Amino acid sequence: MNFLRHWLRRLVAPIDPVLMLLTGILFTYAFLAIYSASPERAGNQLMNTLVALLVMRVMAQIPPQRLMHMALPIFVGGVILLICVALFGDISKGARRWLNVGFMRIQPSELMKISVPLTLAWYFQKYEAHLRLRDFGIAAVLLMIPTFLIARQPDLGTAILVFAAGFYVIFFAGLPWKIIIGMIVSALAAAPVAWTLLHDYQQHRILTLIDPEKDPLGKGFHIIQSTIAIGSGGFFGKGWGQGTQTQLEFLPERHTDFIFAVLSEELGLLGNLFLLTIYALLIGRGLMIAANAATLFSRLMAGAISMIFFTYAFVNMGMVSGILPVVGVPLPFMSYGGTALVTLSVGIGILMSIHRSRMLLQQ
Amino acid sequence: MEFKHPQEELDRFRRRLAFASGFVLVFFGILLMRFVWLQMVQHRYYETRAEENRIALVPITPNRGLIVDRNGVVLARNYSAYTLEITPSKVPDFDATIDALSAIIDIQPRDRKRFRKLLDESKNFESLPIRTRLSDEEVARFIAHRYRFPGVDIKARLFRQYPEGEFASHLLGYIGRINAGDVGRIEEADQELNYRGTDHFGKTGLEQSYEFDLHGVSGFEQVEVDAGGRAVRTLARTAPIPGNNLTLTIDAKLQRVAERAFGDRRGALVAIEPSSGGILALVSMPNYDPNLFVDGIDTQSWRELNESPDKPLLNRAIYSAYPPGSTFKPFMGLAGLELGKRRAEQAIADPGFFSFGNHTFMDDKKGGHGMVDVYKSIVQSCNTYYYMLANDLGIDNIASFMGRFGLGSRTGIDIEGEAKGVLPSPQWKKERFKKPEQQKWYAGETISIGIGQGYNAYTMLQLANATATLANNGTMFKPHLVRHVVDTRSGEKRPVEPQPLRTIPLKPENLEVIKKAMVGVNIEGTGARAFAKAEYVAAGKTGTAQAFSLKGAQYRAHALKEELRDHALFIAFAPADNPTIALAVLVENGGFGAQAAAPIARQVFDYYLLGKVPATPAPRDEAAKEVDE
Numbered sequence: 001m002n003f004l005r006h007w008l009r010r011l012v013a014p015i016d017p018v019l020m021l022l023t024g025i026l027f028t029y030a031f032l033a034i035y036s037a038s039p040e041r042a043g044n045q046l047m048n049t050l051v052a053l054l055v056m057r058v059m060a061q062i063p064p065q066r067l068m069h070m071a072l073p074i075f076v077g078g079v080i081l082l083i084c085v086a087l088f089g090d091i092s093k094g095a096r097r098w099l100n101v102g103f104m105r106i107q108p109s110e111l112m113k114i115s116v117p118l119t120l121a122w123y124f125q126k127y128e129a130h131l132r133l134r135d136f137g138i139a140a141v142l143l144m145i146p147t148f149l150i151a152r153q154p155d156l157g158t159a160i161l162v163f164a165a166g167f168y169v170i171f172f173a174g175l176p177w178k179i180i181i182g183m184i185v186s187a188l189a190a191a192p193v194a195w196t197l198l199h200d201y202q203q204h205r206i207l208t209l210i211d212p213e214k215d216p217l218g219k220g221f222h223i224i225q226s227t228i229a230i231g232s233g234g235f236f237g238k239g240w241g242q243g244t245q246t247q248l249e250f251l252p253e254r255h256t257d258f259i260f261a262v263l264s265e266e267l268g269l270l271g272n273l274f275l276l277t278i279y280a281l282l283i284g285r286g287l288m289i290a291a292n293a294a295t296l297f298s299r300l301m302a303g304a305i306s307m308i309f310f311t312y313a314f315v316n317m318g319m320v321s322g323i324l325p326v327v328g329v330p331l332p333f334m335s336y337g338g339t340a341l342v343t344l345s346v347g348i349g350i351l352m353s354i355h356r357s358r359m360l361l362q363q
Numbered sequence: 364m365e366f367k368h369p370q371e372e373l374d375r376f377r378r379r380l381a382f383a384s385g386f387v388l389v390f391f392g393i394l395l396m397r398f399v400w401l402q403m404v405q406h407r408y409y410e411t412r413a414e415e416n417r418i419a420l421v422p423i424t425p426n427r428g429l430i431v432d433r434n435g436v437v438l439a440r441n442y443s444a445y446t447l448e449i450t451p452s453k454v455p456d457f458d459a460t461i462d463a464l465s466a467i468i469d470i471q472p473r474d475r476k477r478f479r480k481l482l483d484e485s486k487n488f489e490s491l492p493i494r495t496r497l498s499d500e501e502v503a504r505f506i507a508h509r510y511r512f513p514g515v516d517i518k519a520r521l522f523r524q525y526p527e528g529e530f531a532s533h534l535l536g537y538i539g540r541i542n543a544g545d546v547g548r549i550e551e552a553d554q555e556l557n558y559r560g561t562d563h564f565g566k567t568g569l570e571q572s573y574e575f576d577l578h579g580v581s582g583f584e585q586v587e588v589d590a591g592g593r594a595v596r597t598l599a600r601t602a603p604i605p606g607n608n609l610t611l612t613i614d615a616k617l618q619r620v621a622e623r624a625f626g627d628r629r630g631a632l633v634a635i636e637p638s639s640g641g642i643l644a645l646v647s648m649p650n651y652d653p654n655l656f657v658d659g660i661d662t663q664s665w666r667e668l669n670e671s672p673d674k675p676l677l678n679r680a681i682y683s684a685y686p687p688g689s690t691f692k693p694f695m696g697l698a699g700l701e702l703g704k705r706r707a708e709q710a711i712a713d714p715g716f717f718s719f720g721n722h723t724f725m726d727d728k729k730g731g732h733g734m735v736d737v738y739k740s741i742v743q744s745c746n747t748y749y750y751m752l753a754n755d756l757g758i759d760n761i762a763s764f765m766g767r768f769g770l771g772s773r774t775g776i777d778i779e780g781e782a783k784g785v786l787p788s789p790q791w792k793k794e795r796f797k798k799p800e801q802q803k804w805y806a807g808e809t810i811s812i813g814i815g816q817g818y819n820a821y822t823m824l825q826l827a828n829a830t831a832t833l834a835n836n837g838t839m840f841k842p843h844l845v846r847h848v849v850d851t852r853s854g855e856k857r858p859v860e861p862q863p864l865r866t867i868p869l870k871p872e873n874l875e876v877i878k879k880a881m882v883g884v885n886i887e888g889t890g891a892r893a894f895a896k897a898e899y900v901a902a903g904k905t906g907t908a909q910a911f912s913l914k915g916a917q918y919r920a921h922a923l924k925e926e927l928r929d930h931a932l933f934i935a936f937a938p939a940d941n942p943t944i945a946l947a948v949l950v951e952n953g954g955f956g957a958q959a960a961a962p963i964a965r966q967v968f969d970y971y972l973l974g975k976v977p978a979t980p981a982p983r984d985e986a987a988k989e990v991d992e
Contacts, residue, residue: 227401228413230398231408231410234406248416248589269398273395291376303380
């Protein structure tokens with residue numbers, strides 16, 4: 001009995017109860033949504049969730065210092081894998097994203113979502129004492145290598161997420177405002193040029209966003225059906241399992257990227273407000289952990305992870321509700337599938353580890 | 364950038380965190396505004412869109428109304444049968460599919476041809492029948508092999524059936540698959556919604572003219588469908604209202620007797636109940652089988668019907684106008700009396716011809732009929748009497764008198780496409796011809812009008828109705844085939860045309876003279892042979908109409924090809940003192956009216972008045988003559 005209590009205490013020790021509670025709510029919510037959208041996948045998602053919890057617990061145990069030492073080797077390995085993908089990757093749905101390593105297929109770009117902020121945070125920690133403008137330049141190069149490799153697979157969604165993750169680190173490290181503003185201005189100026197560099201299907205997605213009704217059965221179909229689902233949900237929603245758009249299969253990709261439309265239809269504006277609140281609390285908790293973190297690496301890492309959550313959530317909900325173009329970004333902790341779930345759980349685990357290491361230092 | 368104080372660094376970091384928090388809140392705020400917009404402001408619109416997505420209206424076709432005769436004999440009905448149907452959009456190669464199907468189900472070349480025709484005419488991606496009326500065994504065999512035939516399925520459908528086949532086809536008409544022309548009529552009647560699930564439409568006859576009565580009101584099923592268009596469940600159902608039944612004025616048994624009386628001869632007969640205008644029989648021979656058209660006629664049958672020299676698809680009773688010949692004489696005689704140009708006892712001397720200008724109009728009897736009064740002129744069919752009378756009356760008087768009997772104008776029968784015929788007059792000639800010299804009316808033309816030749820041309824329906832009006836002492840009805848339209852739910856009967864159109868003011872004593880003369884025709888005149896030993900008194904008049912102008916040559920029936928022979932006509936009513944039936948009959952190229960037409964009328968009257976069903980078609984009486992010699 002005593003042994004059991006001791007073991008339980010050791011099991012929960014690294015776990016932040018606030019983050020755990022918020023994540024638990026999201027997992028429950030996700031299970032309900034997936035059960036409604038695609039009941040036959042609910043069991044699988046439960047398994048994915050268990051794996052995610054395990055990963056989270058393992059990551060929470062690893063001290064930030066250990067992570068820091070692993071940063072560069074993981075990054076280098078990841079970039080090599082990305083190059084391999086470009087050279088020998090499997091093509092699926094017109095994009096070269098997967099690498100067949102004999103017994104399984106892996107998607108190295110997913111790894112970079114954590115590896116890029118990790119590496120940049122490590123870099124800034126390393127030169128913390130005498131940080132120069134030049135270091136921001138080097139960080140930018142480190143960021144652009146994987147971003148470029150992923151963007152040309154092409155996988156715009158992941159590229160945006162990887163870029164955002166790295167950018168948040170650079171931003172929190174103190175990139176001067178005038179450079180940020182300069183970047184924004186030049187980005188706007190370069191937009192017409194960038195437009196011509198986009199693939200046809202990427203251009204179509206953006207055009208579809210502007211006027212989805214133009215092609216209601218083709219490229220506009222996803223957005224039309226998801227906005228119908230959201231709008232018809234109303235304030236209280238149609239009730240769990242009662243959404244006609246969802247249950248009668250008008251909503252495409254309803255268990256993956258478009259799961260937010262399922263929630264919106266069945267649980268209404270009230271349900272959306274609840275979800276936004278949970279995300280806001282989760283991000284807020286992460287930023288608080290960042291504010292109180294002990295080292296620059298921990299601060300940058302915690303800040304970046306929190307903002308990655310925001311980016312996922314905003315891009316996905318914006319896309320599903322029709323204010324952003326369709327890019328393949330899942331709704332964090334909600335969309336079906338193990339890969340994103342594990343990546344995000346790694347992030348939460350790191351947040352927990354950072355929080356715990358600070359508490360250990362305080363003691 | 365120089366060395367910074369750690370606390371300063373931390374403060375700046377925290378300011379950036381605060382900025383990031385604000386950033387998050389602003390962008391979540393944008394999302395929230397978007398949700399409020401979609402879910403509250405625009406909620407109603409999107410709710411409607413979602414309902415439109417999931418709810419489909421599936422029409423339920425109502426049962427088409429039945430057509431029954433005045434005694435309840437069913438002439439058009441519906442039956443349920445299994446059909447094998449192909450949905451063209453789901454089958455890439457018809458021939459291969461049909462070949463494979465024919466291994467398990469009997470599919471004839473004519474089925475294939477019909478399917479091809481349907482495919483060409485089909486309006487959308489509906490499923491089309493390749494075989495109808497499958498046997499139970501064939502249904503079972505197909506179901507066992509169904510997995511091999513995507514896009515092919517068995518459906519239970521209601522079919523129109525005309526149980527008597529080649530019978531009364533010209534009055535019943537038929538239904539066929541809806542074509543572009545029918546769609547126009549449906550739109551004109553504002554019935555698009557009601558016809559959404561309907562495949563068939565009345566094409567001719569009563570099926571056409573009473574289409575919107577027979578069709579009924581479509582029901583609708585509100586069905587919840589998924590994205591693939593599959594019905595998930597029924598939400599609501601509005602039952603269809605079956606079409607109204609038609610009860611005809613036709614007596615099917617009489618119709619049968621009349622049709623059989625023709626044998627294999629071509630012609631038309633219209634029999635009318637004088638007291639109501641109800642048509643008792645409307646015959647046009649030959650008939651065709653309207654069942655052929657219901658599922659789309661195959662090309663071969665169509666060609667046979669369409670190219671036959673007998674023109675079985677032509678409704679001779681109402682679409683064709685013929686010169687009335689001597690059947691015109693009773694009406695002319697009546698005109699003479701009514702307009703004061705002749706008195707009943709007044710007789711003229713008939714030398715056997717009538718000279719007008721430098722033209723001589725011949726009588727059929729050499730040397731003439733001697734002294735002829737109106738009675739004798741009708742009984743013996745004397746031409747000279749009428750040459751003179753026409754000349755005395757003048758064309759305008761003739762035209763206006765005959766016009767009141769409905770000759771030369773559409774009767775308004777409840778079948779579409781009725782021919783108008785020709786009531787000749789100077790006015791008509793002016794409208795008919797373009798060149799000024801053709802437009803002029805010559806006085807000589809009036810003379811032959813008097814004996815029912817010349818430009819005269821009337822439908823058998825007009826002639827029968829004029830005869831019925833005469834029999835009815837001038838009271839005229841609009842002839843009609845439907846006695847009443849019966850609401851199948853309430854049983855309520857809506858009568859058709861029960862009121863007389865008008866009564867022609869005629870002096871009873873003049874009517875008496877003409878009727879007596881027409882009775883005389885069947886006792887001692889041209890109809891006497893046909894009505895020998897009749898157990899009732901029938902009034903009648905024979906007639907012969909030229910099918911071909913001989914241009915002065917002597918007419919010899921046996922020397923002429925059949926299609927050049929004269930048309931035989933006969934008008935009659937009976938019993939003479941209280942008529943219950945009046946008719947006009949025409950036998951194309953039948954020769955004299957007394958030879959071919961009068962015997963048919965005899966059989967019809969014998970059945971209608973005495974219940975006698977003849978064993979054989981009406982015999983041709985070669986010995987009968989048009990003129991009593």
